[in-house]
Amino acid sequence: MSVEGSWAIHTVDGAEVRLRSGKIGLMDVEVSAPVSGGELQVTDAAIDLTLLLALDQLRTNFFIQTPARMIVTRNDAHVLSYQGEGPASAAPWSVTGHAKAGSVDVELTLTVTPCGPDGDPMAEIAVKGSASLGTVHLPLPGIGTVDDFSFDVDGRFALRPRDH
Numbered sequence: 001m002s003v004e005g006s007w008a009i010h011t012v013d014g015a016e017v018r019l020r021s022g023k024i025g026l027m028d029v030e031v032s033a034p035v036s037g038g039e040l041q042v043t044d045a046a047i048d049l050t051l052l053l054a055l056d057q058l059r060t061n062f063f064i065q066t067p068a069r070m071i072v073t074r075n076d077a078h079v080l081s082y083q084g085e086g087p088a089s090a091a092p093w094s095v096t097g098h099a100k101a102g103s104v105d106v107e108l109t110l111t112v113t114p115c116g117p118d119g120d121p122m123a124e125i126a127v128k129g130s131a132s133l134g135t136v137h138l139p140l141p142g143i144g145t146v147d148d149f150s151f152d153v154d155g156r157f158a159l160r161p162r163d164h
Contacts, residue, residue, distance in 0.1 A: 003091070003114070004042050004044060005042055006040070007122060008038070009035055010157065010160055033054055033057060033058040035053060035054075042093075044088055046086065047112065048085045048095075049112060050081070050084075051080075051155075052081050053080040055079060056079075078101075080099055081100050081101070082108065084097025084109075092113035106131050107131070123159060125156070125157055127154070
């Protein structure tokens with residue numbers, strides 16, 4: 001599929017990214033945050049993906065919801081921004097960039113797959129990826145230090161063509 005253009009990520013109707021960790025202490029942690037902005041640009045040379053997540057609106061399980069939001073506030077990490085790029089090739093595309101929020105900066109490679117209906121595959125995209133942060137101290141009750149903190153990223157977004 002040969003596609004060129006620029007699309008805005010539609011930020012309503014469940015546009016969110018889910019982050020899932022492996023076992024931390026006695027539990028797996030799953031966090032979701034709404035997408036507050038983003039754009040996908042495809043040229044004959046490159047793919048560029050920008051995502052903005054509203055971490056100050058993150059959702060997780062009842063036991064760690066308040067401490068997780070306190071971490072966001074304490075680290076001035078209200079918005080996570082991701083900027084990635086990759087070579088133009090046949091979809092799915094691989095984009096590598098940095099996810100930044102407050103003092104956290106994580107290199108992250110995402111696979112971007114057009115998954116819209118037949119006739120308009122660029123109406124929707126799916127993104128997936130994973131990252132490992134190594135040893136991390138999480139000031140959450142009962143968790144503390146995690147020796148190999150890694151997480152998976154998963155999201156699906158509707159796209160709107162940008163008018164030029």
